[in-house]
Amino acid sequence: MEFTEDHHRFRQAVRGTIQREVDPYVDAWEEAGIFPAHQLFGALGDAGLLGLEYDPAFGGQGADHSYKVVLGEELGRIDCGGVPMAISVQTDMATPSLHRFGTPELKERYLAPAIRGEMVCSIAVTEPDAGSDVAGIRTRAVRDGDEWVINGTKLYITNGTQADWLCLLVRTSDEGGYNGMSQIVFPTETSGFTVSRKLAKLGNWSSDTAELSFVDARVPVGNTIGEVGRGFHQQMAQFQNERMIAAYLSIGSMSRALERTRDYLRQRQVFGRPLLDNQHVQFTLAELAAELDLLRHYNYACAEAYLRGEDTTRFATVAKLKAGRLARQVADACLQFHGGVGYMDEAWISRYYRDSRLLSIGGGADEVMLRVLARMDGYGSDG
Ligand SMILES: Cc1cc2nc3c(=O)[nH]c(=O)nc-3n(C[C@H](O)[C@H](O)[C@H](O)COP(=O)(O)OP(=O)(O)OC[C@H]3O[C@@H](n4cnc5c(N)ncnc54)[C@H](O)[C@@H]3O)c2cc1C
Known part of the structure; x- marks a missing residue:
């Protein structure tokens, strides 16, 4: 991928906007267990960052996907996982289908x-009894005249306590x-909708994660x-955007x-010299950096294929799988080399270790990525 001036x-x-609008507040948001989504998204919207690839007729920037790669890489540098995740839900998980x-x-x-x-x-999408197996969802919309009447429960929903609407x-x-x-735009002001609870988590504290309840909630057809x-098929396409941005952020x-x-x-x-002078440390970090290079360029190949209008299922699946696996290795090595201070809550690496663990679970676990690949490549017989 060629990046121009x-x-x-x-x-x-993007870096300037993050330094101004995010960096000074991250620690407070992490401690509070939530960030002010309307305030931050207002600023990001003003900066033109929430609709990069979208049609200018609706306020988008009409840019090509290469700019999304840059945005993802920069958002990933924010000093926590929760805020980048929340932003990417808005830009690449909840809106592509719409x-x-x-x-x-x-x-x-x-x-x-x-x-x-x-x-x-x-x-x-996710429900108490259906996460990896999306086909198992039970939340139901029954048509009554010009309205859908919706009953059910959704679980682990990012931005869930602050959302104005859901891609449901x-x-x-x-x-x-x-x-x-089917996929439905569900306004959260609808009667019959409640946020049942805000969930406490291992990491990504600044991002609110909620359980949502729908009891005879009516929205227009x-x-x-x-x-x-066609909701399942549309959601599968939307998942490709989710997996690509996850890999760019990583x-x-x-x-x-x-x-x-x-x-x-x-x-x-340590032992009278900088820890970095130990060859074992150098080689470990150098090898991780080399793996990161491979993923970065794989992401660029993925983005180029997307730009050409090709189906990027395989690219997005491999990139998401590798990103989750590599993040676990990077977090583990960096924490190890920090020693005791790395284990302290106050250390940045401690937060990174907790936050990055999600990548192998959210948006389709590693094993779900492997299942997609195994099916594509004709391994196994369980379909
Ligand atoms: C912090 C957070 C934020 C989230 N945000 C959202 C959101 O905004 N919207 C949303 O809809 N969902 C969201 N999720 C849900 C997330 O996508 C699911 O947790 C994920 O898809 C896994 O589903 P599950 O938790 O039901 O695990 P299960 O489906 O119960 O799977 C458990 C584990 O089983 C393994 N596994 C699964 N399938 C196979 C297989 N075929 N073979 C072998 N092993 C397998 C995997 O290791 C998996 O982690 C979020 C989750 C978290 C933790």
Whole structure:
């Protein structure tokens, strides 16, 4: 992928926005267990960062996907995992389907304010009994005239306590399995909707994660995104955006972790010399940096394929799998070389270790990525 002078300027601009709008507040947001999504997204919307690839008719920037790679890498450098995750839910997990398949009216009403940062959104797929196996969802929308009547529960929903609307995956017919699901824009002001609880987590503290309940909640059938009954397929396409941004973010966070660890080890004296002078330490970090290079360039190949309009399922799956696995190795090595201070809550590496663990679980666990690849490559017989 070729980055031009314009990409470089964009990178610097994103970095400046983060330094101004995010960096000074991260520690307080982590401690509070939430960040002010409307306030931050308003600022990011003003900076044009929430609709980079979206149609200018709805306030998007109309940029190509290469700028998303840059944005992801820079957001990943934020000093916590929660805020980048929340931003990427807004840009790459909850809105791609609406942009791709929504009617102009629906986009005007929900996408445009999300791009401006006035509305916060969530992607609501996972349920208590269906995470990896999306086909098992039970939340149901039954048609009554011009309305859907929705009942069910969604779990682990990022931005869930602050969202103005959800991209909600529901069952809309009795056809089992992959058919009979639809995606619906669900405004959270709808009566019958409640945030049942905000969940405490191992990491990503600044991001609010919620359980959501729907009891006879009515929304217009016109809020359906795309075709009734095509929700599963549309969500699978949206998952590719989720997995790509997760891989782009991981480059920023892993690069920063390696840089910070190197700088610490250069000044930390053990046995009369800097820890970084030990070849074992150098080789370990150098090998991780080499692996990171491979992933970075794999991401670029993925982005180029996406730019050419190709199906990026395989690229996104491999990148997400590798990002999750490598982040665990990077976090573990960096923590190990910090010694006792690395185990303290106050150390940045402690937060990185907790936060980065999610990458192998959220957005499809490592094993789900392997299942996709095994099926693609014809391994196994369980389909
Ligand atoms: C902090 C956080 C934020 C999240 N945000 C959102 C969100 O905004 N919206 C949303 O819809 N969801 C969200 N999720 C849910 C997330 O996508 C799911 O947790 C994930 O897909 C795994 O589903 P599960 O938790 O139900 O695990 P399960 O499906 O019960 O799987 C448990 C484990 O089993 C293993 N496994 C699964 N399938 C196989 C297999 N075929 N073979 C072997 N092993 C397997 C994996 O290791 C997996 O981790 C979030 C989760 C977390 C923790």
